[in-house]
């Protein structure tokens with residue numbers, strides 16, 4: 384039996400609203416995500432992608448509707464748009480994530496070293512993490528997420544602001560890290576969405592306007608707003 388076989392979705396949102404003061408970031412969002420899916424969230428700036436990721440990670444409360452997660456909170460990792468770097472070595476930044484999850488410090492450091500080699504940062508392991516370039520920080524953040532061996536990876540624009548080579552490298556790492564896991568990621572890069580996702584969710588002003596398998600999203604009929612967005616992002 385597949386490790387993903389389950390009658391119940393991993394995440395279920397029913398008619399969720401999320402407010403930040405007077406801003407309504409999500410409005411009547413209904414969706415469910417099954418284990419093993421690779422879901423891309425797309426939409427303009429401010430459309431609610433990060434908010435939805437934060438809801439899935441249990442970081443943002445909703446004011447209406449119902450949210451059910453069957454994912455183990457400890458087996459879920461989120462990569463933020465601007466990864467947080469502790470004032471410590473690259474290795475210790477990664478090891479701390481494991482130590483916080485209960486690993487003995489010596490083991491944590493050993494596994495961090497392996498994870499850093501995997502993302503091509505072995506030579507920078509002793510460097511202060513805050514001196515890394517943007518692309519190196521993204522790699523380190525991926526190592527920090529990957530080392531926890533999460534079942535669910537939530538990634539918020541993981542390759543934004545990287546140069547084309549770093550984008551390609553980090554994307555390959557994501558494809559690798561996503562094997563056998565549930566992946567939900569926000570992206571403005573439609574090529575990347577095609578390469579990484581099995582399903583696409585389009586948000587506009589906090590509303591979910593399309594939710595389709597990736598092939599149907601890019602080849603089938605779309606609601607007008609989503610069609611215009613895709614056209615605009617593709618030029």
Ligand SMILES: Nc1ncnc2c1ncn2[C@@H]1O[C@H](COP(=O)(O)OP(=O)(O)OP(=O)(O)O)[C@@H](O)[C@H]1O
Nearest residue numbers: 403406407408426427428429430431432433434435
């Ligand atoms: N902590 C917050 N306080 C106030 N408003 C917020 C907060 N977080 C998000 N918002 C607002 O909620 C709306 C949705 O924001 P969100 O960050 O989810 O959009 P996004 O689609 O991820 O945008 P981007 O593509 O720019 O990252 C925006 O209007 C944003 O300004």
